[in-house]
Amino acid sequence: MNAEQEILDEDVDPILKTAIIHAQFESIHPFLDGNGRLGRIVIVLYLIQAKVIASPIFFVSEELERERMRYYDLLNGTRGNHPDWASWLTFFLKACERMAEKLNTKLDSAEKLAINGLKECEKDSEKKVWMYTFHNPNTTASAAANALNLSANTVRAALNALTAKELLFTDRHTKRNKKYKNYELLRILS
Known part of the structure; x- marks a missing residue:
């Protein structure tokens, strides 16, 4: 192992694990059809299993698809002799952050609607x-x-x-x- 390599242990944050699991699943491409859909479902299922989310409402795939060309480029960059995991993980984390902000905005708007309606x-x-x-x-x-x-x-x-x-x-x-x-x-x- 050279000085540039870093190892993530089992206690790493579940969102980082999710990013790695997704990249590895997409790399093995096990089925003739549906790998992308299943890979995006695996993201949600792992986040539920890791108790990061309680129900399937956090679809980071929406954010990944929004930057599809970058998504595929960075995903492909995790393969080969010189994988660039840092760029992929950074991209995935930023996509998760954007999705979380989007959901929080929706929840805030729904809460405001509920409160205003209750007043009437x-x-x-x-x-x-x-x-x-x-x-x-x-x-x-x-x-x-x-x-x-x-x-x-x-x-x-x-x-x-x-x-x-x-x-x-x-x-x-x-x-x-x-x-x-x-x-x-x-x-x-x-």
Whole structure:
């Protein structure tokens, strides 16, 4: 081993491990089709296993794909007799940072929407239903009633009040089985 080589031990940060795992998986290219998709899924699965994230919401692949040419160049640079791991790891970490910032911005916007909506709610049932739409932004009265353990009539009244306050939207021409949408939240999350 020469002085330029560095060894990472098993206790290295899980995000660095993820970057290495992804590069190694892509290097062996084990399947005829789907290696890229599976390699990006492995990123999320490892981050869940390492308890870095609790659910699959952190898709660094979105950031990797945004700079696709650089991504492939740096990924290919980890191969051969003189691999450049430092450039790949730096790129991967910066992509993770951009993705985390993007998610934090979305979460902050969703929190602000929730708080502002709660200020417009007059009844407890409206508050409960409003907050439920952050779990299920495309809902019906029966789905919300079942989830919240409230009567369908109470939930329907709350949904209609939230629609009147323009917090939710529903098709005014549909009479039965109306769907209610929290479009502001959906816009934030898209």
